[in-house]
Amino acid sequence: MDRKRVAGPENAVAPLVEYPKDQLRWAPQQEHRHSSKRQPEDIRPIYLKTGLINQANGSAYIELERTKIACGVYGPRQKKASQLSSFSGKGTLNCEFKFATFSCQKRRHHIRDAQERELSQVLSQALAPAVRLELFPKSVVDVYVTVLENDGLAACLAAAITCASVALAHAGIEMLDLVAACSGSYMTVPRNALGQPQTDATTTAAGASRDEIWMDADLEEEKHEDGSIVLAYMPSLNQVTHVLQNGRAEGAVISQSVESCIEACNKIYAVMQHSLLESITNGKTQ
Amino acid sequence: MTSVAATSSTFTFSAAAFQRLHPAEYFRKFVSQGVRPDGRLLSGFRPTTVHKSVVSTANGSSMVRVGGTTVVCGIKAEVAEPTLEAQDKGYIVPNVELSPMCSSAFKAGPPSEQAQVVSDAIDRILKDSDVVDLEQLCIEKGRAVWALWADVVCISYDGNILDAALLAVMTALTNVRLRKPTYDEGVVTVSGEALTEENSFSLTLTRTPLSTTFAIFDTPNNTLLADPNSAEENVSLGRITVTLDEKNQLCGVHKVGSGSCSPALIKSCIERAKERTQELRSLLA
Amino acid sequence: MTSVMSAVVPGQRLGHVQEYIAGPGTYSHQDFLYASVVGLKQVTTADGDERPTLSVARENTQTAIPEIDAIVTCKVVRVNPKFASVNIMVVDGKPCTDNFQGIIRSQDVRATEKDKVKIYNSFRPGDIVRAQVISLGDARSYYLSTALNELGVIYGTSIAGGTLVPISWQEMQCTKTKVIEPRKCAKPM
Numbered sequence: 201m202d203r204k205r206v207a208g209p210e211n212a213v214a215p216l217v218e219y220p221k222d223q224l225r226w227a228p229q230q231e232h233r234h235s236s237k238r239q240p241e242d243i244r245p246i247y248l249k250t251g252l253i254n255q256a257n258g259s260a261y262i263e264l265e266r267t268k269i270a271c272g273v274y275g276p277r278q279k280k281a282s283q284l285s286s287f288s289g290k291g292t293l294n295c296e297f298k299f300a301t302f303s304c305q306k307r308r309h310h311i312r313d314a315q316e317r318e319l320s321q322v323l324s325q326a327l328a329p330a331v332r333l334e335l336f337p338k339s340v341v342d343v344y345v346t347v348l349e350n351d352g353l354a355a356c357l358a359a360a361i362t363c364a365s366v367a368l369a370h371a372g373i374e375m376l377d378l379v380a381a382c383s384g385s386y387m388t389v390p391r392n393a394l395g396q397p398q399t400d401a402t403t404t405a406a407g408a409s410r411d412e413i414w415m416d417a418d419l420e421e422e423k424h425e426d427g428s429i430v431l432a433y434m435p436s437l438n439q440v441t442h443v444l445q446n447g448r449a450e451g452a453v454i455s456q457s458v459e460s461c462i463e464a465c466n467k468i469y470a471v472m473q474h475s476l477l478e479s480i481t482n483g484k485t486q
Numbered sequence: 487m488t489s490v491a492a493t494s495s496t497f498t499f500s501a502a503a504f505q506r507l508h509p510a511e512y513f514r515k516f517v518s519q520g521v522r523p524d525g526r527l528l529s530g531f532r533p534t535t536v537h538k539s540v541v542s543t544a545n546g547s548s549m550v551r552v553g554g555t556t557v558v559c560g561i562k563a564e565v566a567e568p569t570l571e572a573q574d575k576g577y578i579v580p581n582v583e584l585s586p587m588c589s590s591a592f593k594a595g596p597p598s599e600q601a602q603v604v605s606d607a608i609d610r611i612l613k614d615s616d617v618v619d620l621e622q623l624c625i626e627k628g629r630a631v632w633a634l635w636a637d638v639v640c641i642s643y644d645g646n647i648l649d650a651a652l653l654a655v656m657t658a659l660t661n662v663r664l665r666k667p668t669y670d671e672g673v674v675t676v677s678g679e680a681l682t683e684e685n686s687f688s689l690t691l692t693r694t695p696l697s698t699t700f701a702i703f704d705t706p707n708n709t710l711l712a713d714p715n716s717a718e719e720n721v722s723l724g725r726i727t728v729t730l731d732e733k734n735q736l737c738g739v740h741k742v743g744s745g746s747c748s749p750a751l752i753k754s755c756i757e758r759a760k761e762r763t764q765e766l767r768s769l770l771a
Numbered sequence: 772m773t774s775v776m777s778a779v780v781p782g783q784r785l786g787h788v789q790e791y792i793a794g795p796g797t798y799s800h801q802d803f804l805y806a807s808v809v810g811l812k813q814v815t816t817a818d819g820d821e822r823p824t825l826s827v828a829r830e831n832t833q834t835a836i837p838e839i840d841a842i843v844t845c846k847v848v849r850v851n852p853k854f855a856s857v858n859i860m861v862v863d864g865k866p867c868t869d870n871f872q873g874i875i876r877s878q879d880v881r882a883t884e885k886d887k888v889k890i891y892n893s894f895r896p897g898d899i900v901r902a903q904v905i906s907l908g909d910a911r912s913y914y915l916s917t918a919l920n921e922l923g924v925i926y927g928t929s930i931a932g933g934t935l936v937p938i939s940w941q942e943m944q945c946t947k948t949k950v951i952e953p954r955k956c957a958k959p960m
Contacts (some may be wrong), residue, residue: 204597206609208579209566212633215667219678250960253642253715254554255589256899257834257868266542272587272640276836277607277869279910280593287910296594298585301637302560305598310597310637315934332798335665336836337907343685348558369781374807376798377782385686437800438784476809478779499844499864506866507926586829590869624851 205310214306233414233421243339243382243416243464244355248363248475250370257370260475262363264416266351271363273371276339282438295324295343297360303347305419319357326361326381326432326442332374341373352418354383354428357389357444361432366472370479377434378472381463384457385417385425386449409449413457416463431461435469508733510721517709524715531568531713531762535665538654538661541659546662547633550654553715559561559654561662565625565674566633574622576631578659580608582638582651582668584651589643589716604648607740609741610653611729615695615737626669633710634662645715648727649697657770663688679752695737696766698728698759702743726752728759732767773815775828777808778836779817814868816847835862837871837904837913842927845873845915846875847898852875855894857902859913872912875902880955892941893917893955901957 233240243467244264253259256272256345263269276291282374297319323345333340359380369375413422417428427447433440439460445454505512505523506602515590516523526532532553568575573634584592584601592598597605612618623632636658637653663686677685701714701722711718714725724743731737739752774801784876785804791797794815796808806812806827816823819879837859845857854877858870863889881889894900901922902915917923924943927935933947937956 210565212564215674339636375781
């Protein structure tokens with residue numbers, strides 16, 4: 201039992217949710233995607249701002265419609281006793297990824313779980329190739345990411361990488377390039393004989409289905425996906441730093457999805473550049 | 487500000503380096519002139535903003551900014567068994583998370599002492615002042631009640647966390663919408679339809695206590711700094727927190743830290759807190 | 772001569788290696804120079820250089836970290852017969868946001884008569900000391916030296932709580948009680 205927090209009831213569970221029978225839940229068969237009128241290749245509009253944490257050396261906040269993530273960067277600073285191993289001529293990048301307890305549909309716990317540990321590791325693997333670690337021997341740069349609202353896990357991870365990279369640049373850490381990241385979901389979308397996306401749910405038998413890649417899928421879309429890809433990319437050096445692919449998809453679809461992700465990363469890069477340059481002009485006026 | 491050179495014996499430092507080496511001395515120079523390094527008067531509060539419904543995955547949420555301090559409160563509702571003593575009463579469980587993201591003063595891992603103190607203070611204010619009649623949270627007497635987890639995440643820490651966190655919890659509580667539940671043989675079900683006036687309800691708050699904090703900078707002069715930021719907290723002896731409800735009834739006075747203060751000082755804190763909480767209340771509405 | 776140009780972000784291509792020398796805030800990759808920090812691009816032409824230097828002036832300064840030969844200001848936290856442990860707080864006049872640990876070993880306190888140095892006659896916990904970084908040290912601490920005239924204790928309080936003023940290179944006097952305490956004093960610059 202956790203004695204350091206205000207204790208609540210022990211066996212609390214989320215109530216069962218019952219959907220009315222006549223009202224079908226969303227399924228990938230309409231002519232457009234779940235939220236708004238996005239096309240498969242469209243990503244959600246991004247709001248990205250630097251400098252919201254004034255005690256941190258660098259910070260950034262990203263919002264993709266309902267997905268909301270904050271990131272703080274500290275360092276280079278002395279390693280803590282727990283991080284201490286032997287003398288290292290290179291710096292260390294330490295990433296910690298945390299979901300706020302209220303950020304997901306089901307309540308999360310305060311203590312870091314296995315998924316958060318895994319995502320922390322992905323984050324650090326995606327960012328480390330871009331950071332010039334050789335310039336700060338035996339010091340550590342700590343990157344803390346907190347998800348305030350999660351609307352699609354793969355998209356959330358991608359947004360966290362993008363946000364953390366901007367926070368690192370904001371902290372004045374020397375980097376080879378910014379890292380933009382984007383996610384894509386493999387969807388099986390039913391089509392009618394004419395190859396048009398189906399609008400009427402009752403005529404499913406008439407057409408075959410088709411694989412599509414939906415960029416930056418939200419939570420509702422993610423529930424129907426066959427698999428997903430998260431790609432982290434250094435746009436100006438044209439190098440990929442991390443790929444995380446899971447689920448089932450044909451080889452051709454996967455290589456196509458890599459192309460689509462890179463294309464989307466270039467769009468995200470423009471937003472990242474803009475927010476960092478904006479931080480310069482803001483600094484001037486203050 | 488960097489052009490101001492401060493001297494320590496015969497060695498010269500930049501203002502930033504001087505603040506780093508002698509924080510208390512640095513502050514004393516400002517306070518003796520009646521101002522604070524951030525430009526505020528000793529009695530000045532930082533600009534405060536409140537936003538509601540910021541997280542859609544929570545049943546109620548809020549974001550509060552007090553100067554450089556930013557907190558987000560999200561309330562998640564779950565179903566739990568009531569205790570034997572109070573069979574028709576639900577739970578409200580406030581917890582404040584001071585993560586290493588919001589300031590370098592906090593370490594990863596279990597909550598720091600400060601986080602425990604703040605969580606506990608909010609819990610006591612909610613319980614002792616009878617803020618929410620917990621019978622509203624009853625689903626089936628003796629079987630099932632709502633448990634509201636009110637978790638406050640600090641995004642950016644710059645002092646005075648208690649005022650910000652309490653304001654965030656109160657705002658989020660007024661923002662809570664719970665779906666009307668049905669109880670059937672140990673299973674609690676809610677509808678998945680869109681929220682409407684008919685299928686959901688809000689909480690009725692008996693009162694909304696809000697707090698105002700002052701830092702005691704030095705004892706002989708009883709210099710008070712209203713709404714201290716984190717640098718000011720570090721050089722202060724202690725803090726006085728006054729909690730008041732909308733009828734200006736006291737819900738709590740806490741003095742923490744070393745250093746003593748006169749009863750007159752506490753009285754003046756209460757008077758100044760009355761004005762401040764009125765201002766905060768206008769943000770809540 | 773320095774001319775300030777546009778604002779850039781990390782990864783932005785700035786020019787060809789044959790045209791410019793890579794300055795601070797930039798790096799070269801294959802045939803090109805790129806920015807590695809957010810800031811303003813500057814081209815500096817110095818006499819005698821065959822090519823102008825391209826650099827990026829940091830907008831959001833990275834926190835200061837100790838480097839070899841840097842002059843640091845630190846606070847003594849512990850002393851033992853072999854060395855004094857310090858927290859490094861300011862590096863080359865720039866405060867670091869977090870403390871770095873350093874140690875001053877007894878053989879690094881003075882330049883002469885090294886074997887006669889007693890740590891407790893040189894530093895006391897709470898003293899503010901100016902020192903120089905001599906090596907990156909071990910995994911935990913930087914190694915510092917005060918073996919120069921202008922290095923040593925610059926600010927201290929006596930046992931009685933008064934401020935100490937230097938009266939010789941190895942003694943300081945309390946302003947309140949006039950008690951003399953031994954220290955490795957720094958010569959005011």
